[in-house]
Amino acid sequence: MKLKEVINKIFLIEIFKGLFLTLRMLFSKSVTIQYPFERREVYDGFRGRHALVRDPFTENDKCIGCMRCSTVCPSRCIYIKREKRENKMVVVDYIIDASRCIYCAYCVETCPVCALVLTEDYEYSSYKRKELIFNKEQLLKNWDDFASKWKDDFYFNKFWQPPGINPSRWPKTKREQKPIQLRKVVEIRKEEKNESNN
Amino acid sequence: MDTLYIIAITIIKTAVYFGILMLHVAYATYAERKVIGHIQLRLGPMVVGPHGILQPIADVIKLLLKEDIVPAKVDKAIFKAAPIISLTAALSTFAVIPVDKNWIIADINVGLLYVIGIAGIGTYGIIFSGWASNSKYAFLGGLRSAAQMVSYEVALGLSLVGVILMAESFNLTEIVNKQTEYWYGMFLFPQIIAYFVFVVAMLAETNRLPFDLPEAETELVAGYFVEYSGIRFSLFYLAEYLAMFCMSALATICFWGGWTAPPILIKTFPILEFVPGFVWFLIKVYFHIFLFFWLRGTLPRYRYDQLMAIGWKVLIPLALINIVVTSIVKYYY
Numbered sequence: 001m002k003l004k005e006v007i008n009k010i011f012l013i014e015i016f017k018g019l020f021l022t023l024r025m026l027f028s029k030s031v032t033i034q035y036p037f038e039r040r041e042v043y044d045g046f047r048g049r050h051a052l053v054r055d056p057f058t059e060n061d062k063c064i065g066c067m068r069c070s071t072v073c074p075s076r077c078i079y080i081k082r083e084k085r086e087n088k089m090v091v092v093d094y095i096i097d098a099s100r101c102i103y104c105a106y107c108v109e110t111c112p113v114c115a116l117v118l119t120e121d122y123e124y125s126s127y128k129r130k131e132l133i134f135n136k137e138q139l140l141k142n143w144d145d146f147a148s149k150w151k152d153d154f155y156f157n158k159f160w161q162p163p164g165i166n167p168s169r170w171p172k173t174k175r176e177q178k179p180i181q182l183r184k185v186v187e188i189r190k191e192e193k194n195e196s197n198n
Numbered sequence: 199m200d201t202l203y204i205i206a207i208t209i210i211k212t213a214v215y216f217g218i219l220m221l222h223v224a225y226a227t228y229a230e231r232k233v234i235g236h237i238q239l240r241l242g243p244m245v246v247g248p249h250g251i252l253q254p255i256a257d258v259i260k261l262l263l264k265e266d267i268v269p270a271k272v273d274k275a276i277f278k279a280a281p282i283i284s285l286t287a288a289l290s291t292f293a294v295i296p297v298d299k300n301w302i303i304a305d306i307n308v309g310l311l312y313v314i315g316i317a318g319i320g321t322y323g324i325i326f327s328g329w330a331s332n333s334k335y336a337f338l339g340g341l342r343s344a345a346q347m348v349s350y351e352v353a354l355g356l357s358l359v360g361v362i363l364m365a366e367s368f369n370l371t372e373i374v375n376k377q378t379e380y381w382y383g384m385f386l387f388p389q390i391i392a393y394f395v396f397v398v399a400m401l402a403e404t405n406r407l408p409f410d411l412p413e414a415e416t417e418l419v420a421g422y423f424v425e426y427s428g429i430r431f432s433l434f435y436l437a438e439y440l441a442m443f444c445m446s447a448l449a450t451i452c453f454w455g456g457w458t459a460p461p462i463l464i465k466t467f468p469i470l471e472f473v474p475g476f477v478w479f480l481i482k483v484y485f486h487i488f489l490f491f492w493l494r495g496t497l498p499r500y501r502y503d504q505l506m507a508i509g510w511k512v513l514i515p516l517a518l519i520n521i522v523v524t525s526i527v528k529y530y531y
Contacts, residue, residue, distance in 0.1 A: 015497065022237045022496045032241040 284323025339421030383460035
């Protein structure tokens with residue numbers, strides 16, 4: 001044991017081991033993703049830029065103004081303005097302060113109608129703070145941005161449903177949640193298919 | 199007329215040598231970033247040109263266009279002179295380094311002494327810059343550098359004594375010619391201890407990792423050239439890389455047989471005889487440059503007392519033992 005240590009010390013065995021390790025690393029594949037030219041694959045459950053889902057049929061948002069999202073929000077960054085018009089509650093404006101948001105997605109989990117989504121866009125940094133405070137118009141525009149890039153006609157993310165809770169205890173809306181429809185086109189295509197099948 | 203002709207030829211030679219050297223230095227920075235990057239599983243520079251091949255040119259343009267800042271309380275004359283001293287010393291060493299047979303600017307008979315002496319002058323640039331900067335980081339860097347250079351210059355010089363004893367000459371061309379008389383064509387094998395001492399001292403002399411204490415980024419920001427910017431900063435950088443090339447060339451000439459290939463190799467593969475000498479030389483120099491980068495990518499920085507202990511307690515005794523053994527063997531055979 002003693003002799004071995006002496007030999008190790010004289011012939012710098014440890015240093016040579018290190019040198020061979022780095023030499024092996026020199027010829028192995030590098031892990032760099034060259035960001036502006038290449039992009040990392042976005043995984044399920046990614047929580048990016050906020051968006052209000054635009055219903056392809058009514059061309060408007062789905063929000064019913066139930067206030068659950070602004071109540072559950074831990075950083076209190078959701079502001080909803082509503083008015084009673086003709087015995088009906090109308091959402092006038094819906095504001096999310098993205099600079100204060102912590103991206104916990106509680107608002108998405110709690111929404112009974114799937115009106116709010118954290119999309120997979122993550123490149124929305126800005127030089128002005130004002131541009132990070134999304135109003136209803138901007139939120140709908142965010143959704144359009146995302147929908148135009150999404151290849152499929154439906155969008156669904158299993159992380160929207162409350163995790164760790166038995167599905168039987170979920171609210172009915174969550175249990176019966178369907179993928180969000182992005183385009184009206186889908187229906188037409190289905191009809192076309194049916195026709196061609198016939 | 200004859201002297202004028204010689205002067206003109208020397209100036210042309212120097213200009214060509216200088217140009218090639220500068221290109222090498224520029225691409226050594228690129229090579230370093232690439233090698234260190236790949237060792238750390240990164241890619242290194244990739245944006246300017248294909249695989250970042252034009253990065254050094256972009257760097258030079260950036261450094262030339264940067265504002266040249268001279269802090270208010272520096273000793274202006276010395277502050278401005280220091281990088282020039284460093285660079286001149288580093289450049290002057292190449293005057294006596296033979297790249298191929300007769301490819302040499304000044305074939306003087308004390309070439310080896312000249313190289314070691316001029317390389318030592320480079321330390322003045324570092325000490326001056328540290329002192330004149332009027333900054334604690336620069337000052338500490340300069341002091342460390344002085345102590346390190348003084349102690350490692352001894353080991354460096356002593357390690358070369360074995361080579362001088364075997365070659366019986368200080369002339370670098372003579373040293374190379376002497377090596378071809380052996381069938382293995384290198385002093386590397388009989389002088390393996392001296393080579394080890396030389397490599398370690400070489401790292402310390404050029405302030406490279408693992409002995410880069412004068413410019414230890416984590417403790418001294420950038421060491422002796424913290425206060426420099428723009429073109430003056432780049433002169434120090436240039437001097438450092440030139441010193442690396444100088445030491446690599448010295449190692450190649452003194453231990454690896456310079457521009458000659460081992461005779462045994464040429465005997466077994468006669469086709470290698472047609473490879474020009476400077477190719478062998480460059481291959482050997484590039485190996486040493488790669489060794490610098492490789493060691494930088496592998497080893498952490500030594501503590502200051504460890505550095506001094508290695509220098510005085512290990513390398514100098516080893517070099518002395520090597521001299522004694524070489525002398526005895528030389529005397530009896």
